[in-house]
Amino acid sequence: MPPSRGLFAALAVALVVLQAAVLFGLRAGETRLLFPPADLAPSLEVYGDQTLLQTFVATADGLSAITVYPTPGRGTASGTVQLSLESGPGPAFARTSVPVEAFLARPSFTWTFPPIGGSARQPFALRVALPGATEGHGLKLAIGPPNYAGGTLSVGSRAQWGDLRFETRSQYSRVVDLLRRRPTVRHGAWVPIAGCAGMVLLAASLAALTLGLVSDPDPR
Numbered sequence: 660m661p662p663s664r665g666l667f668a669a670l671a672v673a674l675v676v677l678q679a680a681v682l683f684g685l686r687a688g689e690t691r692l693l694f695p696p697a698d699l700a701p702s703l704e705v706y707g708d709q710t711l712l713q714t715f716v717a718t719a720d721g722l723s724a725i726t727v728y729p730t731p732g733r734g735t736a737s738g739t740v741q742l743s744l745e746s747g748p749g750p751a752f753a754r755t756s757v758p759v760e761a762f763l764a765r766p767s768f769t770w771t772f773p774p775i776g777g778s779a780r781q782p783f784a785l786r787v788a789l790p791g792a793t794e795g796h797g798l799k800l801a802i803g804p805p806n807y808a809g810g811t812l813s814v815g816s817r818a819q820w821g822d823l824r825f826e827t828r829s830q831y832s833r834v835v836d837l838l839r840r841r842p843t844v845r846h847g848a849w850v851p852i853a854g855c856a857g858m859v860l861l862a863a864s865l866a867a868l869t870l871g872l873v874s875d876p877d878p879r
């Protein structure tokens with residue numbers, strides 16, 4: 660194979676892989692505060708009126724799930740965990756109650772709720788409470804260093820060092836999700852579609868050139 664065709668082949672493969680990652684890969688618009696294991700620590704205990712509150716800014720539309728990471732406690736937790744997703748003084752966007760045994764059954768707990776439209780760049784607060792528990796029978800969540808500029812962490816009335824270890828999932832943070840979404844505004848809906856079609860056409864052209872379908876079979 661001539662060097663030029665080898666180069667085109669490499670470019671075509673790289674472009675196809677890149678497009679696949681953009682269209683179908685991990686959601687780049689999610690918030691992921693996972694921290695190295697050595698940097699993790701337990702939060703203050705959550706019980707009674709000592710509720711944990713982590714504020715954050717969503718980075719994609721259709722915010723639909725949050726994953727948190729409980730840490731083993733010294734005592735036996737009891738009661739029902741109450742989760743709420745809030746934004747400002749208004750009513751919560753979502754609420755749920757989970758038996759503490761189910762909340763602690765796995766290393767992580769994912770709360771799924773109806774997608775929130777227009778959530779991109781909006782501030783939210785995740786509240787975790789265990790009102791029926793007493794001190795020593797509450798729960799703690801994994802936190803990491805205060806490296807997240809988009810929010811703060813508090814337990815009860817006290818601000819706490821660090822930020823909660825958590826992840827978000829959104830319905831419309833990948834290009835393929837945006838294309839599947841029914842546009843709420845018709846004007847400008849062709850822009851992402853045209854951009855996606857252009858990427859696919861470019862990859863197809865490079866692939867065709869590599870195979871000699873559009874190139875001169877005689878490289879001289």
